[in-house]
Amino acid sequence: MNVKSCKASIHSLLKTDDKNFIRLLYVLIAVFLLCAIVKPETFLQISNFQSMAAIFPEFGILSLGISLSLISGGMDLSVVFIANLSAIIAAKFMLALAPDDSSPYTLLIIIAAIMVSLLVGIICGLFNGFLIAKIKIPAMLATIGTQQMFWGLAIVLTGGSSLSGMPELYSTVMNSTLFNFLPVSLLIFIICATALSIFLSKTRYGSEIYLIGTNAKASKYAGINNDQLTILTYVISGVFSALAGLVMMAGSNSCRADYGESYTMQCVLIAVMGGVNPNGGFGNVKGIVTAIVILQFLSSTLNMFENISNFYRDVIWGAALIIVLIVNYIINQRREAAAK
Amino acid sequence: MNVKNLFKRTETYILIALLLFCFLVQACSGQFFTGNNLVDDARALTILAMFALGEMIVMVSGGIDVSFPAIAALSMYLVSTKMYDFHGNIIIFFLAGALLGFIMGALNGFLIGRFHFIPLIVTLGTSSLYTGIMQGVFASHESVLPQTMLDFGNAKLFSVYNPKSKLNSNMPVSFLFLLALIVLVWFLLRHTKLGRGIYAIGGDMNSARRAGFNVFHIQMFIYCFCGALAGFVGVTRACMMLDCDPTNMVGMDMTCIAACVLGGISLSGGSGTITGTLIGVTFLSIMSNSLILIGVSTYWEKVFTGLIIIIGTGISAYQVTRKNSKTVSNALN
């Protein structure tokens, strides 16, 4: 068996999921080379990779949460506002109990605040899950509604302005870099990504969520507890959102009700590019992470051009999505024709 | 029989809730049914209503369009800035906006019609694309409107004076646009083959094809129309606000979709009425604008909006569940 037929038989054994991922890897390599060629002096610096690694966890963690909800056959459009709301409540907690850094219990209070933030994320997730699983409101509509509610609650709590003045210790810790190369925010992202990956690929809950996203009726008939798993999906999404909120708050040392408003759609784009089927049932973490990295490379490199503004990122993302859709379409057409 | 059918529809409940709310506000403040409040409310819902009518057409066909705020913003920005020194008829401004929107919508229509991509994803992508072009390529910022647009924005159909608050409320000329649009959309959907085709596609795309509808043409029309309308409304918005702020329509896509769903349009397509959509829009708009009249601070506006959406869609969902369980027991008869 020569190399070509080996490769061909491996290729045919791989599921479509894996084939999409391999294509994404090719794109990643291509984009990396493109960026390296276009801006060698600035792109290929360690400092560049370090700063990229500190930026993307914010929306990276949100993307993971949204991806899970997409895989389950729904969509969580409230992630950004759960992030903001939980961060705001945590901030208020910290401000109330440790108004100045002088308290000896500052670290404990910060840890408690983090717990509070995660609790808020869980509660918001439970609310979403309840509306979608028990009341059976379509996920998109339910989360449009809860998005407004969470945003509104955040506005009420902050009076429309941003909160700052949290203990310095918080941002120092969260913005620090471990072992000189691992930003804490990146660590959080890696933990989330790994946990989600294990959840999806190695536990029965993950397998069942894929099935619910494929055919909710059939999963009911197969004895899967749709309601419980749906609620779990949105709770996880809520927890991830809370974590993202903590990272966002550390990054800007403040929190607002409407921070990251445009992130929602960007995260859906990342998910779709990463191979998540917006109708549900398909997608994996490695694809999503690859998509995040690709887009981060592109937008960072774009930043290195003086006269091209930050906002070109949206152009790139929008165009990239459309191109990916078309390319996937053409490849699938060819594959179907060949199969006949 | 007919009344029973009426109560199966979400928009009936929304209408009842709306009326109750109006009376509540009147009771609390005595200000609701005053001339100038009604004019203010009409003014406030004009833009949302026009967007919603466009979105309605898309949703009836089974699709969805979240790119129209971006299309509206980009059209508005380009018209306001590039035509700043143009002193021709105001109509040219509107046509320019519509043309820009048409082109942007055509991309949506092509991708959805030709490749059968999922409308939500395509329009998410184009939304990002157009926003990026506006903010990046054109480096958009808040800017001053051309004089012609300002004049139009200041023009009024009539004015209502409120002796209590000593304020004047002006009914904007653009309200006529809304009325004209309602007639246009009604005629399109009710009396043209194109319009019936939109419902047909939303019902069953394969059957539509077999019946002889040109599905691709219809889809191109839908998204081009929605785009052109968005561009038109963008220019209108600038005129009404007397200012070109490219960020003030962000998020209207979700509010619009929520209004449509409250008005009885199903996410899966095939059903929806103009009356229902207008009820949905009026409800959301009046609710959020009138909270202050019952003493609720504007900070709580979003919370209320969210609550309304949840309750409204909850009712709708409950009715669907009831309908599904009914079909089983009816089978016996």
Next chain:
Amino acid sequence: MSEYILSVKNVKKNFGGVKALDGVSLDIKRGEIHCLAGENGSGKSTLIKIISGVEPFDAGTIEFDGIKQKKLTPAISIASGIQVIYQDFSIFPNLTVMENLSINNELTCKGALVNWKRMQETAKKALSKINFKVNLKERVEDLSVAEKQLVAISRALLNSAKLIIMDEPTTALTKKEVKKLFTIIKDLQAKGISILFVSHKMDEVFEISERFTILRNGKNVITGNTADLNDKKFTFYMTGREFDDLKTNINYSTSKVVLDVQKLQLNNIFKEISFQLHEGEILGITGLLGSGRTELAETIFGLRTADGGRIFMDGKSLKIRCVEDAIEHKIGYVPEDRLSEGLFLSQSISSNISVCRLKTLSSRAGFYNKNKVNQEVENWIRNLSIATNNALLPVQSLSGGNQQKVLLARWLANNLRVLILNGPTVGVDIGAKYDIHERIRNFAKGGLSLLVISDDIPELFSLCNRIIVMNKGRFTMEVVPAKISEKKLEEISMSE
């Protein structure tokens, strides 16, 4: 005027290297009812698409009423009087009956506007063709399946149809509705219209057609007079194999009662349902649509909660409030509509088979060993001879019969005591049907107790030890296949 309204000779069609039709011929006489039969993949759908102009043909000749057709398009086909009624009826569920009837016609009229008055008249005209009484203002989605079909037929008759092709028209109809459909078809014949009836159901071919054509693997097998046809020949022509008419002659243990259902009740659907299921027994349930038989199965399986009565297994009272409960008590259910209720079409064969095993194979935290699962899946694929060499392929790539086997594997993997099958061979080729029947008998021999719900009387006769007739929510009669004829049972099950 030719004797034949349609004459297809030696038509060939290739789809990227696959010979869908390899020289197929078909002749339909004027005013004839002709049946076209064949298994899945025989080429009958392709042939229909070619006749109706949806797909072009590569070689051969086609004549409509003696006129040779060089190239066919749907418009030409329709103009020549050929109307196809597809399985989904090509209707718009969200539009009114009136619109559904008249929209095709309206589109051919000039102008961009629709003329509601003209549509009303067209609709009335359509209804008069078969004297179909229905409220024009009703939304089609609120009609019954049979009524929807009548809408499709009425519409087809608007354009002076000479030949109506019906693709598997009886799939979703009850026996009564099928009889009504046949009456309508005979009426159409009396008006001089030919009918091409595509079906694979033996009894229908016998009952309605005068001549038949059978295809296999894209080629003609035989064209002949229905009068000369019998069961054995039909099966042989369809599959190329002979099947023995096996019947269940296993003695099941009449002493060991596995499932004891007492006075089970679901409000407004069924009541006073009592029966006992013995170990190794195959019990059949039949009845008209609306008799409550599917709901009975769903109640035992936990999809619905009973309002009254009790269920005992091995003497112990069971509390079944959800599907998980039923599965825990080792009850399984293969539903009627495998495509929407049973299978995860785009997921792998492996996921589809292993879904009910995940809970058992997982630790408390939810982790399970994928290799163990794959092993089990491979075993079942071999056990049931599921025709695939790669369990990772999506299950939609399998034929109907193999898909049904996947569902069987899913449930058998759970070491069941009771398996409920609802319409086990619907949409399954004859060859696969016999295979599945044989396997069901083997499961019973192995000690599994089965409840088979079916409309197919011969199937029940070949499988069951006992058959219960259900009507309007009650059990009306219990028969033993050995002591009654199939025809008699059919009569009983169809009576009100």
